[in-house]
Amino acid sequence: MEKNITCIVCPVGCRLTVKKNEDKTYTVTGNTCKRGEKYGVEEMTAPKRMVTSTVKIKDGALRLVPVKTSDSIPKELIFELMELLDDVEIEAPVMVGDIIVENVLGTGINIVASRDMCKVS
Numbered sequence: 106m107e108k109n110i111t112c113i114v115c116p117v118g119c120r121l122t123v124k125k126n127e128d129k130t131y132t133v134t135g136n137t138c139k140r141g142e143k144y145g146v147e148e149m150t151a152p153k154r155m156v157t158s159t160v161k162i163k164d165g166a167l168r169l170v171p172v173k174t175s176d177s178i179p180k181e182l183i184f185e186l187m188e189l190l191d192d193v194e195i196e197a198p199v200m201v202g203d204i205i206v207e208n209v210l211g212t213g214i215n216i217v218a219s220r221d222m223c224k225v226s
């Protein structure tokens with residue numbers, strides 16, 4: 106089995122071919138660096154993604170503050186994560202990098218603020 110994918114680890118966007126071998130190992134070609142090889146195998150076995158979103162913020166300069174995962178999370182958890190973030194409301198002020206949700210969905214990954222937002226009112 107062979108699959109063609111684009112590496113999204115960096116902006117270069119190498120076109121990868123990932124082949125599943127008979128011994129159940131994977132061979133990646135088209136990558137320019139080792140990170141691409143790791144991504145290619147992971148994409149076939151346990152795909153993960155960085156997620157960006159927003160959460161509600163009380164007394165902030167804006168109604169929503171942008172957040173992101175501190176690392177990539179399993180792709181199959183993204184829908185559940187978005188539902189969870191819908192119910193989160195924090196209070197201003199917040200600083201970039203502040204942990205908004207710790208160990209989200211038991212992944213060991215945190216949801217962190219991706220910008221500062223001061224308190225108004």
Ligand code: SF4
Pocket residue numbers: 112113114115116117118119135136137138139140141142
């Ligand atoms: S293989 Fe390496 S250089 Fe190519 S897109 Fe992936 S991370 Fe970037």
